[in-house]
Amino acid sequence: MHDIYNFVSGPLVWASFIIFFAGCLYRLISMAVLARKKDVFVYEYMSFKFGLRSILHWITPFGTVKWRKNPFFTIVTFTFHICIIFIPIFLSAHIILWKESWGVSWWYISDTAADVLTIVAIASCIFFLVRRIVLPEVKYLTSISDYVILAIVAAPFITGFWTYHQWPGFRIMGILHIIAGETMLAAIPFTRLIHMIFFPFTRGYMGSEFGAVRHAKDW
Amino acid sequence: MAEPAINKKDEINKVVDEGIDKGIARLTPEKIKQVINKVLASETGARLKAYVETCVHCGLCSEACHYYLSHDNDPKYSPAGKVKQTIWEILKKKGNVDPEFIRNASRIAYTECNLCRRCAMYCPFGIDIAYLMSIVRRLCHMLGVTPLYIQDTAHSHSACLNQMWVKEDEWIDSLFWQEEEAQDEISSLRIPLEKEGAETLYSVIAPEPKFRAQLIYQAAVIMNVAGVDFTMPATPGWDNSDLCMFTGDYEMMGRLKKAHFETAMRLKVKRIVMGECGHAFRSVYDVGNRWLAWKMPPIPIIHAVELYYELLKEGKIKITKKYDKPVTFQDPCNIVRGKGLHEKARYVVNAICEEFIEMHPNREHNYCCCAGGGVINTGPQYKMTRIKGNRIKAEQLFATKARGAKVIIAPCHNCHGGIEDINHHFGLDMELHFLGDIIYKVMEKPE
Known part of the structure; x- marks a missing residue:
């Protein structure tokens, strides 16, 4: 058990962070090179001002017509995205690990707050799952990979919650939790989770076209 | 699953x-x-x-x-x-x-x-x-x-550089004919052909000479009264439309736009003003120029809505009595999501009409007419595809009618085609006009 723990919390962490950062960098650079080769006009039309204008509207809750038309979805998706980035970074248990390994630490949230946010994150995943199964327009677009991606994202939160509450089998669950977190990090560059990296560029480009060329809003 | x-x-x-x-x-x-x-x-x-x-x-x-x-x-x-x-x-x-x-x-x-x-x-x-x-x-x-019909228009484009198999002499003849007709109303009116150095090149889509010639008449009246120094070309290159852009024949699209821009260059005009058409605007302003490696069009191009806005704002056109039927406005995708002309269009509508009633949604969020993007050009066998595919437009218009609108203004040929069919099929019973129709009706004209 200890050997496994040391392995997943040692070399595998390194591996997952390297895959995450190097993978994202690779995807970004290779996309930029491809664009330079095949869609060179993207560089011509990309506008910092209008791209940012569009991005800001879309990352503001209720900042677009679409967000206002679907208030419940908007609340869930914003909360969910904030939770999954916020919790792992500001969880006290994670910060202890950082401190033990690297001697660095920063502000963290209380365990109760972390508990609540984790439940929100898991509930959001369930909402997305139900949505995929129930709504015809989402179901039609759904493939197995969509469920797999959702599982990859939900797993660290479910296993983490389990471990923290020391439910039966929590030692194994703890190891699974670390593996799940590493899997998610490593999966980002190579799955549709890449939308995390590509969002500013796809949205920014559409914002540039709409703003600078077409003098219209795209939200 | x-x-x-x-x-x-x-x-x-x-x-x-x-x-x-x-x-x-x-x-x-x-x-x-x-x-x-x-x-x-x-x-x-x-x-x-x-x-x-x-x-x-x-x-x-x-x-x-x-x-x-x-x-x-x-x-x-x-x-x-x-x-x-x-x-x-x-x-x-x-x-x-x-x-x-x-x-x-x-x-x-x-x-x-x-x-x-x-x-x-x-x-x-x-x-x-x-x-x-x-x-x-x-x-x-x-x-x-x-689809056969749209391919036929693409063939027409490649054979005679216009959408409707209009021959060169027919084109010139149509302009003379409209000039003569309009001279009955304003004797000094001219539709100047091939006037080198004119300020404005006025270009239209081929359906105008083919079956909506009155639009050329009206545009001539508006520009003559407002004192616009304009000309129309007597050579191929006069048609700004482009169904090749929609069939996917980008090589032809490039030829068409090149001919159009070069015609303007040859006549040494300062800008092109185009009639009330949406898809052609997309072609000259957004898509066709890019194929020719022009980031923006090589010569300023404005849509009729922008011309009307200028003329009304500068007082070059005066209104005798505003149009009295309550109107609503259809925002065409290619000039609203394509150029943001919605506010200028509203300025024009308010300047010429007594009562303006918004349809909802509107501006960038308006629903498409379901005729654009070349869909109406795929021919009569797809008419029901368009009508069934746009019941929402009928609902939107019925709701606007319930709030008092009797007339739809749409500054786009495709919007007209699409909305005419919807109007008829769903029994909407509303009038449909171009901005030019109404400006022509309500403007001050010399006796």
Whole structure:
């Protein structure tokens, strides 16, 4: 058990962070090179001002017509995205690990707050799952990979919650939790989770076209 | 689990279309694969890749599409649903699709998407679904599977550089005819042909001389009264329309735009003013110029709405008595999502009409007329596709009518085509006009 723990919390962490950062960098650079080769006009039309204008509207809750038309979805998706980035970074248990390994630490949230946010994150995943199964327009677009991606994202939160509450089998669950977190990090560059990296560029480009060329809003 | 992209048992909208049928008959899986892979390799790159890999299959784009809304939220008509049935499948199978797949893809891309770009405002990632459907059209064009009627207009473009097989002498004759007619009203009126150094080149789409000649008459009256120094060309290059852009024949699109821009250059005009047409505006301002490697058009081009705005704002046109019927305004996608002319258009409408009633949604969020993007040009066999695909427009207009509107103003030929059919089919019973129709009616004219 200890050997496994040391392995997943040692070399595998390194591996997952390297895959995450190097993978994202690779995807970004290779996309930029491809664009330079095949869609060179993207560089011509990309506008910092209008791209940012569009991005800001879309990352503001209720900042677009679409967000206002679907208030419940908007609340869930914003909360969910904030939770999954916020919790792992500001969880006290994670910060202890950082401190033990690297001697660095920063502000963290209380365990109760972390508990609540984790439940929100898991509930959001369930909402997305139900949505995929129930709504015809989402179901039609759904493939197995969509469920797999959702599982990859939900797993660290479910296993983490389990471990923290020391439910039966929590030692194994703890190891699974670390593996799940590493899997998610490593999966980002190579799955549709890449939308995390590509969002500013796809949205920014559409914002540039709409703003600078077409003098219209795209939200 | 989700349905497969193509369900053979589906009742596919079976329309007899010789263009598609004969094109399909000539295809083999090998040929399809070869053409698809060649086009994708040489013409697509980062944008296609990023769009396909970023889409998280969330379905949020669905409610943007008038086809989806009009078909009781049938997911096959959602923007991403159409992408799933076409380009996703093509990429997934690396081009290994059969002729029947291409038949289906061609129907979807040419007749069930107007490339109106409303969905780009509903996808959080700003995925350009119109671009993805344009790729499908480009593939169908390269495979020779285009609907017969729109292909005929493309042939007309390539044979005589205009959309409607208008011969050179017929064009000149139509202008003389309209000039003579208008001289009965204003004796000094001229439609100057080939006037080198004029300030403005006025260009129209071929359906104007062909069957809406009164629009040339009205434009001539407006520009003569306002003292616009304009000219019209007597050579090919006068037509600003471009259905080749919509069939996927980009080589022809390039020829057309080149001819148009060069005509303006030859006449040494300072700018081009174009009639009330949406798709042509998209071609000269956004798509065609890019094919020719012009970031923006090589010569300033403005739409009629902008001209009217200028003339009214500067007082060059005076209104005797405002139009008294309550009007509503149809925002055409290609000049609103394409150039943001919605506020200028409203200025014009308010300047010439007593009462203006907004339809909802409006401006950038207005529903498409379902005729644009070349869909109306695919011919009469797809008329019901357009009408059934835009029940939502009828509902939108009925609601506006209930609030008192009696007249629809649409500064776009395609919007007219689409809304006329909807008006008739759903028994809407509203009048439909161009801005020019009303300006002509209410403006001060010399005795």
